Amino acid sequence: MKFQRWIMIAGVVSVAGTMLLSINLGYACACKRKTTGYFQQIGQPSPVAANNQRPGIYNSLTGGKGDPQAGRLAILNRKKGNCLACHKIGVLNDAPYHGDIGPALDGVARRYNEAQLRQMVVDARVYFPKTPMPSFHVKEGLYRVISKYEGKFILSNQEVEDIVAFLGQLS
Numbered sequence: 001m002k003f004q005r006w007i008m009i010a011g012v013v014s015v016a017g018t019m020l021l022s023i024n025l026g027y028a029c030a031c032k033r034k035t036t037g038y039f040q041q042i043g044q045p046s047p048v049a050a051n052n053q054r055p056g057i058y059n060s061l062t063g064g065k066g067d068p069q070a071g072r073l074a075i076l077n078r079k080k081g082n083c084l085a086c087h088k089i090g091v092l093n094d095a096p097y098h099g100d101i102g103p104a105l106d107g108v109a110r111r112y113n114e115a116q117l118r119q120m121v122v123d124a125r126v127y128f129p130k131t132p133m134p135s136f137h138v139k140e141g142l143y144r145v146i147s148k149y150e151g152k153f154i155l156s157n158q159e160v161e162d163i164v165a166f167l168g169q170l171s
Helices: 002-025 068-076 114-126 157-167
Strands: 031-033 039-041
Touching: 068 157, 114 157
Parallel strands: none
Antiparallel strands: 031 039
């Protein structure tokens, strides 16, 4: 009798934990929230990320530099970057609803070079395979894509460069 009760309690706790994880993040993913604002991956980081030999996209997607002001607007746009849904950015204190799922982006230009920032905006899964961050400039290898967005990028080449230019100022 005690054993059956224990099994039942364990099952309820497991289901409740899974439901809370899905509800907290808005969708199912393989990450756990932490109160510090950073997410913790379940499993091992990619060997490339673990060795701090992170590749990047070294060539501009447009052949030129981005516009930081346009990048600011793309970051704030809820139908484009929507970065504030998950990240806190101190210089954007005038904008409401900063998120705490991802790391704060203050000082991000000290932590990553331009090529690495571009790679993270295009597809952060290269560094963090289990990240809940969307792949903003990838068409293949995605799942649960709404049909009207299948085969389309979230951000254009210019928008990626603009966001990279804005992030490059956050040192």
